[in-house]
Amino acid sequence: MASSTEKRRRQVLGAIVADYIASQEPVGSKALVERHQLGVSSATVRNDMAVLEAEGYIAQQHASSGRIPTEKGYRLFVDSIHEIKPMSLPERRAILNFLEGGVDMEDVLRRSVQLLSQLTRQAAVVQLPTLKVSRVKHCEVVALTPSRLLLVLITDVGRVEQRNVELDEAIDDVSTLRNLLNQAMGGKTMPEASVALADLAESAPRDLRNIVIRCATVLIETLVEAPSDRLILAGASNLTRINTSLLDALEEQVTVLRLLSHVQEGEVNVTIGSEIQEKDLHSTSIVSTGYGDEEATFGALGVIGPTFMDYTGTISKVSAVAQYVSRVLGGR
Incomplete structure (x- = not known):
């Protein structure tokens, strides 16, 4: 004591x-x-x-x-901060109304970082839902040409991924291929879908087997083994007041993704100065938290600013916006 x-x-x-x-x-x-x-x-x-x-x-x-x-x-x-003063009711209503105006998941997240940047006058960043925790909602198959397909994968959190597949042969029956892929992947996480796709490649009808193998290979290699996590950044110009080289560091999204990757919903993390591995970011601090639902954290969002930022106010605003993002996405 x-x-x-x-x-x-x-x-x-x-x-x-x-x-x-x-x-x-x-x-x-x-x-x-x-x-x-x-x-x-x-x-x-x-x-x-x-x-x-x-x-x-x-x-x-x-x-x-x-x-x-x-x-x-x-x-x-x-x-030593034990209690964070909550934002006022009008402020919280304004946040919710603005986020609810988003037309889809990505628009909600884009609005969230625009809002955070305006509220804190710092740079704000959000990570799109990670594919690792998402479940496949639907896989649409579009024949661009007789030997070229577009696979559109839609997850339960609204993330959409598109992949082109070049075939060695023409395809006549797109609907059967679509049904096979959806039966295999529907409702599964990406790791589970990977196993199901591998099994499907072995059990597919003979006339579609090569095509199924090609589609399964593209999906597994690009979505499961090498998922492309993406960030949306807003207010980056606010950082030029500290150091113009910070913008270059932020464009190297790997650093920020690594900092956001371990953040859980309901927990606010504050990383200060040299605690950030990237040397160009040593003059900054990052306040971040996760968003999602009761079952999983979809991704993370946060604010990047100088080490002399208003920590108490920033923690309150990051926490509030994340809670409303979770609420809006959960209701979709």
Whole structure:
């Protein structure tokens, strides 16, 4: 259990973080005493700041300047946040109304990052539902030419994937092929569908076997073994205030996907500075959470901003938008 002295020092640290986030100017002890009701003298605050600096939570840029939070300081501050003030009822209604205006799953997600970017004035990102947790709702087969097919795979969360299949022979009966593929994959997850497709390739009618094998190969190789997770980004221009090279780092979507891949619905993760492996993102923090339903997390969304972002407000907004995305997608 933290002592009263430790609690006060955390309060001082919280005040330094709050003032620095608001002004991006080093914070002095006099300003802390004037702005915050800490209940102690300036000398005590100066002593607390000296201890916080010695422990690596704050730093002094110049000999005569005030203090600024370090990554370690931000981490302690974030870990000390126990209660997040919920957004107001009008704000929540506005979020829900805006998201409900989406025409399909991808439009809802596009709206979610536009909204998050506007609410936080940072860059926002959302991961389209991962194919690993999706179930196949339907597979449409369209004959583009007698020897070229378009496979349109629709999942239960509304994600649509299209694949072209080149055949060695012409196909006469597209409807039978469509029925075979849907009987094999319908209602299954991608790993389950992969097994079913492999079995189908062996048991398909002789006259369709080569065509089924070609379709099954394309689906397994592109959707199961190498799924293409996609991101939608909004407000990237907000990051140029920090560092123009950040845009290049974000375009390398692998880094952000890796950070989002372990996020679960209902949990808000905060990754600060050098905790992000990508060196070009060390001046930023990422606040992220998952969206989905009771059975699975479909994907993740979040905000990317400077390490001096408003963590409390950002966590509240990311959490609220994710909850409403889950609600809107769950009702479709």
